Amino acid sequence: MKLHESQGGTHPQGQIGFSRVAICGGTHGNELSGVYLVREMQKAERKAKERGNDMEVITVLSNPRAVQRGLRYIDTDLNRCFTHAMLSGSNTNDAPYEIIRSRELNALLGPKGSRDAVDLVCDLHNTTANMGLCLISYSDSDWLCLHVFRHLQRQMPDVPTRFIHFNATNKESYSLDSVGKHGFALEAGPQPHGVMRSNIYTTMKMGVEHVLDWVCLFNSGFVFEGGSVDVYTVVRNIDYPRDRDTHNITAAVHPQLQDRDFCLLYPEDPLFLTLSGETLRYKGKEPLYPFFINECAYYEKGIAVSLARKRRVAIPAIRVQTEQEQQAKKDECTSEEEEE
């Protein structure tokens, strides 16, 4: 959903309401906050339906086999299996488990790109990096994600909360959250994989509650004022130094960088400390913000640290479409069809 051209104006834009919201946990089976939160929400399903406003909350355990075995995935990373190419095509006998599963999830929550897709997918993740709470999105202009993010920041002032934008203009979206009309990942850390830290669980639980509260408020006609938020847009990744023959890593993230996610990294700042005690430094020309510093699952993806630029993004005032606006929209569409 694109923003109206007159951004930041005082007249709030009418947007379609949200009737179906999906909360997904266990997309990676060893990221436990989402696993246990979805389980608890499923136990309390009656309470979820009491939210009213005719909003349906769908809770999903995305990768049950990986959850059962306490692994990130069985055959392949589920959160890379949602491109259109991977979702179409038929299930063969030797198809990876996660491909079969991504198609099931697409049938349940999508189909991706269609009118039947859920309005919002909120996918829960943990990271071993010291990132606090992050909302991760493919877009820096999806008004929903930006408003939800601002709401989280205001409601959880004690939790460092940041918005990460993966610029996907050149690449097709591949993650679970791209199946819904809107979607984002909620990432909480630091937490080792396979471990449940109570403070991280509480953060995730509060985050999801505030997301659902926002959607309810929006559906009820509340006007959200415009404003601006900080957005971190990913620029590049840096891999570990590796042995040419074995491909094994030959250095660790430097102690001065470790745990310093979102602290500005300047040219010549330490990046890695080799096993023989040598410091390797950041050779870029531009100071950038590091994050996903030493994320366990990214060793195999060749990422020691991701780097981002930060900028201020304006968000418009918004509110849900009134019934007249909805009717006018329908009349518009019908008359367009008649003209064709």
Next chain:
Amino acid sequence: VAARLDEARRVAIFGGTHGNEMSGVMLVNLWVQNNTEVQRKGVEVQPFITNPKAVEKCTRYVDTDLNRAFTPENLSTLGGGDLPYEVRRAQEINRMFGPKGSPEAYDVIFDLHNTTSNMGCTLLLESSKDHFNLQMMNYIQKSIFPASCLVLLNEHPLLKYSTSRSVAKHPVGLEVGPQPQGVLRSNIFESMRDILKHALDFIELFNAGMEFPPCTVEVFRLSERIDYPRDDNGNIIAMVHPNLQDCDWEPLNPGDPMFQTFDGKTIHYQGSGTVYPTFINEAAYYEKQQAFATTRRESLVASAIRKA
């Protein structure tokens, strides 16, 4: 009068007993390529990756936990290719570095581990009567001061288990945390490296004839395993309480918060006295039904020792 002990000539350093505990994997790989750092006069030091298949997959184990596999039954059983990978591996390690309990066994084995618990540097002791090990641990503690390194003693008749290091006459476990599985943290790696340096120095000095006078070593003796509260289906229904999380080695008193349910209620510790918890929220112990272990503080006296 000093106890006369055999010199400790054959020493092994085990890494990758759990394939995703990265400090030991990196250190042993480094020393297999270049052993300069671990060479000592009068000592043969062999760095060795115990579970290469698990290391390659960056997983704790392939079929079964190698660090529980060195039971007398496993070490003597026949079955060849049908046996779980780690049982075959245990038999091979027992042939190379044992046999366990025999005069041919290695003198010392250091087994390198990481934990997701906030345990700092911990030395794992299997017998309160191993004066050689007690003296070594005392030497390490004095050498790294003001940095600290605590000693965990597991001599519990039921809770003790058959470790890979138990093949040696003097088994020494090194546990350093907190570090997530599959992650290499520089500070954790360097701490482990430093402890091993002092441990090898001790052995060199001992073999050269130095006498170590009697000393007192404070140890934490393993007492009890505490599981997570679970429902009738075995699912966990509460988490380690925020007040207990990361408080390894700090006193836990009766009535102190212990677990927090998913809807925020506190479950309190109901023991009869003060204990010192450790291995709090270790990832690998969820499947072993352990949220943390309790220990009791004790002072052990190590007699003077000298090479025979």
